[in-house]
Amino acid sequence: MIRPLRIGILEGDDIGLEVVPETIKVMRAAAAKAGCAIDWHPVPIGKKAFEELGNTLPTGTLDKLDTLDGWVLGPIGHQAYPKNNPNSINPHPILRRHYDLFANIRPSKSYPGIPCIYKDVDLILVRENNEGFPPDRNVHLGYGEFRPSPDMTIGIRVITRQGSQKVARAAFDIARTRQRKIVTAVHKDTVFKLACGMFAEECRKVAKEYPDVTFNEVLVDTMAAKLIMKPQQFDVIVTTNTFGDILSDAASALVGGLGLAPGLSAGPDRAMAQATHGSAPDIAGKGIANPYAMIMSGQMLLQWLGRKHKVEAALQAAELMERATEAVVKAGKVLTADMGGRASTREMGDAIADAVGDS
Numbered sequence: 001m002i003r004p005l006r007i008g009i010l011e012g013d014d015i016g017l018e019v020v021p022e023t024i025k026v027m028r029a030a031a032a033k034a035g036c037a038i039d040w041h042p043v044p045i046g047k048k049a050f051e052e053l054g055n056t057l058p059t060g061t062l063d064k065l066d067t068l069d070g071w072v073l074g075p076i077g078h079q080a081y082p083k084n085n086p087n088s089i090n091p092h093p094i095l096r097r098h099y100d101l102f103a104n105i106r107p108s109k110s111y112p113g114i115p116c117i118y119k120d121v122d123l124i125l126v127r128e129n130n131e132g133f134p135p136d137r138n139v140h141l142g143y144g145e146f147r148p149s150p151d152m153t154i155g156i157r158v159i160t161r162q163g164s165q166k167v168a169r170a171a172f173d174i175a176r177t178r179q180r181k182i183v184t185a186v187h188k189d190t191v192f193k194l195a196c197g198m199f200a201e202e203c204r205k206v207a208k209e210y211p212d213v214t215f216n217e218v219l220v221d222t223m224a225a226k227l228i229m230k231p232q233q234f235d236v237i238v239t240t241n242t243f244g245d246i247l248s249d250a251a252s253a254l255v256g257g258l259g260l261a262p263g264l265s266a267g268p269d270r271a272m273a274q275a276t277h278g279s280a281p282d283i284a285g286k287g288i289a290n291p292y293a294m295i296m297s298g299q300m301l302l303q304w305l306g307r308k309h310k311v312e313a314a315l316q317a318a319e320l321m322e323r324a325t326e327a328v329v330k331a332g333k334v335l336t337a338d339m340g341g342r343a344s345t346r347e348m349g350d351a352i353a354d355a356v357g358d359s
């Protein structure tokens, strides 16, 4: 690619307004150092967009995103949006579906010195992003949950061969880039014989295309226990939407909590950096949110863009971000409260941006 990369900045809500600016600061520093040309594009979304433009996903936001290669999306606090208003919808499932961001990639890695349950975890959970149980995104029109009578609710789950295959391939591709090269498919095909059964079948088929990657399967309830007892055995985990949502929060707790859990939603053409954590309204505005997860989500975006568009400088920038973040975490001097430190969000962002400059 000869033109600059085009990256959007969508701050989101609550702590998004604090952690996204730190992320962009670090990405800019790394891009400048690596000589990676990036055009940055602020794009309105969320509560602020509702207040200023009358819609949480204003007209023009999707048109703008169409022109971009990827974007950083801060957490969305949709629970606090006005209810029953068609202009205050939760925008991120729409982005995931509109751009077919089918793979939600969520790493959990322990670092020395950080208070955590295990000191030697290094796994990546790849979660199917657009099917499964979530009723606001598993149907084309309408809603995937309904109440035929006051005392009965029916919820549906969608699993397709194509969706399962795509996410399985994404997991095997990631495993190939790692040392241990193991993919574990998580499901419960003993009970959900058709839905989990289809997911498992497609994972097994895809596994045959990757003879260099070890493949195994674990039932989701067993996985919950194994993840708590011996998470070190896992390398790349692939699973369906809601199982992945739950297991990735659990995996983040093993290594120090949600502030340390980055994420990337990737599709065929675009990717969206989006930390695993929510908008944390309980700590918003206090300047104490941990920017690590959002910064490392931005790092994942640069790495994805570098690989996708064969931009060596973007890969170098991603490498610089990873090293700088690790250096600050290992030094242990400028950390937010959830990591056992006393630094503010901005101080930690500054320290990582400075470490990029020093590297």
Ligand code: ATP
Pocket (backbone or CB within 6 Å): 015, 076, 258, 259, 276, 277, 278, 279, 280, 281, 282, 283, 288, 289, 290, 291, 293, 338
């Ligand atoms: P969602 O359903 O939108 O994912 P959630 O219900 O999982 O959100 P979060 O907003 O992620 O909730 O917050 C869960 C807890 O983790 C809260 O106590 C919050 O303060 C804490 N938390 C989340 N993100 C961070 C962060 N970046 N730094 C420090 N604490 C955080």
